[in-house]
Amino acid sequence: MAEKRYHMRRAEKEITDEKEIREVIAGQEFMTLAMCSGGSPYLATVNYAFDPKSGTFYFHCARKGRKSEVIESNPEVWGQVLEDGGYIEGKCDYAYRSVHFWGKAEAVTALREKRAALELMLQKLEKNPEAAKRKFINDGSLREVMIYRVRAEGFTGKKSIRPRASGARASC
Template sequence: METAKAERLLAEGVYGVLSTADGSGQPYGIPLNYVFRDGAVYFHCARFGHKLDNLAANPRVSFCVVGKARVLPEQFSTEYESVVAFGEAREVEGEEKERALVWLLEKYSPDYLEEGRAYIAREGAAAKVIRIDVSRLTGKAAS
């Protein structure tokens, strides 16, 4: 898949699977909502948890998004498109955190921007925002 199409799929995907590994190498994959902007994937999460423990031990991650998928039973095949981003994850704060939360709001709740901004003002401090700087992107499609 061409890079531009892979970036478009990453930008338009509904959810992705973040894959991390702990200090001993044990893999962990978790689905989550996200936004892709300016060459980076952003997501929000609680202030504590397994994925954050893993990121502290090893910030290298992969992030997979599957777009269209359709099983073709009579052909013993599947029509699909997917993209995998590789990079390093780190927490962002301040203005970048606020921008990322608004981008998530615009993607997932575009009809509730005013209420969402009020929610961010009230509850935003309770969340962490993580940025994955994408260093490599691969995409694949079959039809």
Template sequence: MFREMRRKKQMLSLEECVAVLDNGTSGVLAVDGDNDYPYAVPLSYVYCDSKIFFHCARSGHKLDAIARNEKVSFCVIEADQVMPQEYTTYFRSVIVFGKARVLEDDMEKRMALEILAAKYTPDDERGRMQEIDKLFGQVSMIELTIEHMTGKEAIELVRMKP
């Protein structure tokens, strides 16, 4: 169903892919957009229990696209060091394929929102809970269930490994 990576030497292990997702702070969600155009949008996210969660407004392009087609992809770039003298970049990235759904249950939605908020404000539980309470009715939470995930890094980074 999903293509195999051609450059297997550069493939990240599952553990390395998870580390990229855990450490990343933003990624790009790609959906089936309007008029047969792909729509890719950068967003903040959290990876938890083999799923990715992100928030958005209660209406908009992203939600319309997901309602039409739940299949999405999501990409996170951890490293992108330009090496002009070598005519390359030292990169490390992960791409995820899966199905997205809007969390309708308030308990599910709140749990996902709390996990997301904790990632970005780990030292201010009281403040983040106040913000969640204030904006809970205005936000949607999306859960991306991962069906396939691959990661890749520059061959130069592979060669640097012990």
């Protein structure tokens, strides 16, 4: 997807450090995907796992349903991961870090990649991921589950952090 990159009007808010971008991605449970089919926009918020080695997001959904239909008709997506730092009382401001990415959503068909994606998700979300892997990941579930991947073609980030209290670290 050829995107015109706009400059950020408030350059001091731009996140340019790749480590910080990956920190935001790793620290959140949900992402929102913007999609379009037949001229109609569609948003879906999904839980996800991210493979930092390949820059790939994974999420699962129903085989049949609007999300799958929209992706199959137009795989181009724009995604956002948001870290909510809350309202800053008395400043009329909000603390946050957000990362946007874009790419194509593709169905994962190889069982090995499906297994790896589900293991990443369970590792991220479960308190006891090994027990959850044994319970939920098997040949039957791998054949049935619908997994999509989005290999991020690029990232942008923006933040507005809380003012520092004397001697304290800045925080989102």
